[in-house]
Amino acid sequence: MRFSAYGDEHGRYDPRLLRRLLGYLRPFVGRIALGLLLIVISTVMSLLGPYLIKIAIDSHIASGDLPGLDRVLLLTLGTYLVGGACFGAQLYLMGWIGQRVLARLRDQIFDHIQRLSLSFLDRQEAGDTMSRLVNDVDTLNQLFNMGLSSLPLDLCTLVGIVAAMLLLNVRLALLSFSVLPFMVASTIIFARRARKAYRLTRQKIGAVSADLQESISSVRVVQSFARERVNQERFDQLNRENRDANVGAAAVASSFFPTVDVLSSIGTAIIVGVGGALALRGEMTVGIIFAFLSYLTRFFMPIRDLSQLYNSLLSAMAGSERIFQLLDTPPAIEDRPGAIALPRLQGRIEFRNVSFAYLPGEPVLHDVNLRIEPGETLAIVGPTGAGKTTIASLVGRLYDVTEGAVLVDGYDVRDVQMASLRSQMGVVLQENFVFSGTVMDNIRYGRLDATDEEVIAAARLVNADSFIERLPEGYQSEVMERGANFSLGQRQLIAFARAVLADPRILILDEATSSVDTRTEQLIQRALARLLKGRTSIVIAHRLSTIRSADRIIVVDGGRIVEEGTHGELMARKGLYHDLYMRQYRAEAEEAESRGLAAGLDGTWAPRLAEC
Known part of the structure; x- marks a missing residue:
């Protein structure tokens, strides 16, 4: 799947990434301003401490002024208490903002994924999409938490320390800053290596997530064919690549942070050596040396923090690149400007010269012409891959036709609001998804405002009550993930009840009874006559014996309608339908x-x- 690129092969990121991320902070400008004010107060209080202790040493300890010393110590304690309170308050406030930004971003991604067309989701690995929603968003967590709090705090601290050191002694301050060029050079080298390293880590974790998702989803097939070792070897390879990518990123970081510590130690040695010599000559007080050492220690701490923040920024840029690539993928199927809301449908469906291809140059349907009258039951049969499901998918505009038009009650489905069309359709697939929750909730998914009585009535209509009422908790029984505690036939009956509850004008049954046992099929067949009555129905059948009573049957082969008629008419012609049936x-x-x-x-x- 090709996304739009925000970065290049050298690891440089487009500044639009950062601008887009900062755009999520716009609704919180007032709270951010309050947080910045708290940061300034906290920084000022913190930087007053060493200066007050300098005063205590030079003015009170040296002269033995204990009352004066007590006053300075109390004032120092007060500044630390105020600074600590402001620091804690801004941490909470900035964290509160960061979590709301991340929640909004997750909501936006989830909403976008649900609106993406099936053509995109068919090509995109589910695990990689999940990785973008979970892992890549998590990379932004530390960025927002550290960026909103640490970045302004560290910058404010650096400016304050530089000002304080220059005010105390310009010569010693300039000597202390002599290590900064080496710090800048180290940062530039680190940045160049880290960009590429962190992009690679995001790509590799995405590949691991995609493989893990696929392996869990296909575990029955894997175990049935005894392919555990093959799967394990593939996962081990991806896991090793992910490990190596993260080790590489850690190596880049580990080569940088010790450099910061060494430069910090050199700066300390300069102050002790030069400051000590000046103090011995009476050109500098011990209190100033103490203040310089305190400030220098704090000076390198924000530099180290900024380096870690930059570390997080690079990882977040790699994650945000993948996030915005996903968000910038437009839905292939969406309402056109001026799309109309459908009134209550009668159920007439028409295909006019419809051709369709999932991939360019590989047509699945060829010039299909078909008309289904309101209330008619049309069965579609044919060999595997003939295009049966594709025809049904085009009715609900899950895909757009390549040529021609699909009309419902005379409206081109591309000219109507999709919600107004799909809300009047019911679909039952061969393997219907059931959600975690109760049986009642799963059936109510067909119509969220349905009462318990309506849910139970729908279940009875399709004979689902025959097994639901035997469950220990009845309709309140919990459904495990993917319905693992129910048989395939029971899940199908729940899906039928869900479709009935929706009361659709158009009903599509896609191989809905092909995987159920004979007894369950008999239950369904007895319900189908009531279910199909008064509705336009399209039945895609695997078991041809189940569609003998259909009003009309079309036979699809090679993407074309090759036969059409009732069961008796088609059997009499002894064509493809007759051969398939026999x-x-x-x-x-x-x-x-x-x-x-x-x-x-x-x-x-x-x-x-x-x-x-």
Whole structure:
């Protein structure tokens, strides 16, 4: 999947990234101003401490003035208390702002992902998308928390310390600052190496997340084919690449921070050596040396903090690049300007010269013309990959046609609001997703304002109550993740009840009974007659025996409609439908016979085949 790029291969980031991140702070300008005021007060109080102690040493300790010393110490204690209170308050305030920014960003990403078209999600690895929503957003957590608090605090501290040291003694201050050029050079070298390192770490964790997501989702297949070792080897390789990328980033950081400590020690040695010599000659007091040492120690602390902040900034830039790449991916399917809201549908569907391709140059449907009348049940059959599901997907505008038009009640689906169309459609798939929560909640998903009585009525209509009422908690029974505590047939019945509750004008059943057992299929078939009545229905069938009563059947092959008619008409023509039907019927007969249920035991298959 190709995204728009914010950086280049050399690791340089477009400044638009930082501007976009800062844009999320705009709603909190007032609170940020208050936080900055607290930072200034906290810094001033903190920097007063060494100067007050300098006064205590030079003016009171040296002269033995204990009352004066007590007053200075109390004043020093007061400044530290006020500074500490302001520091704690700004930490909380800036953290409060940072968490709300991150929550807003997560909401924005989630909302955007839900609006992205299936064509994008079909091509994008789910694990990588999850990594952008979780891991990449988490890289911004430390940036916002440290950036909002530490950056202004450290800058304010540096400015204050420089001013204080220059006021105390210009010559000693300039000597202390002699290590700064080396600090700047180290920072530039570190920055160049770190940009590339942190971008690589974000890419590698995305690959690990994508593989992990896929492996968990496919664990049944993996275990069935005994492919655990193959999967483990692939994951180990990705995990090693992620480890090496993070070790590389750590190596870059570990080579920088000791440099800061060494330069700090050199600065301290300069003050002790030069300041001590000046003190011995009577040109400087001990109190000034103490204040200089205190200020110099604090001077290098914010520099180290700024280096760590820059470290976080680089990681956050790599994460934000991936986040904004996702946010900048436009939905391929969205409401056109001036799209109208559909009134209550009658249910007429028409395909006019429709062609469609998932990928350019690889058409799936070719010049399909089809008309479905309100209340009609149309069955679509055909070999695997013939285009059956694609036809149904185009009705709800999950994809846009390549050529031609799909009309519902005479409206081109591209000219109507998608919500007004899809809210009047019900879809039941072969493997329906059930959500964590209760059975009641899962059925109510079809219509969120439905009462408990309406939910129960919908379940009874499709015979789902036959198993729900036997559950220990009934409709309040908890559904495990992906419905792991329910059989496939039970999940299908829940999906049917969900569709019934929505009371759709158009109903699409996509292989809805192909994976259920015979008993469950019988329950569903008894409910289908009531479910389909009065609704336009499209039934994509795997078991052809389930669609014999359809008003009309179309046979799709190679993306074209090759046959059309009722079950009896198509069987009489002895074309593709007849071949598919007989082939499947014989397969079912052989399966039943292998179970001891076929002609040799009850004599039922031969007469039924003769009826065909």
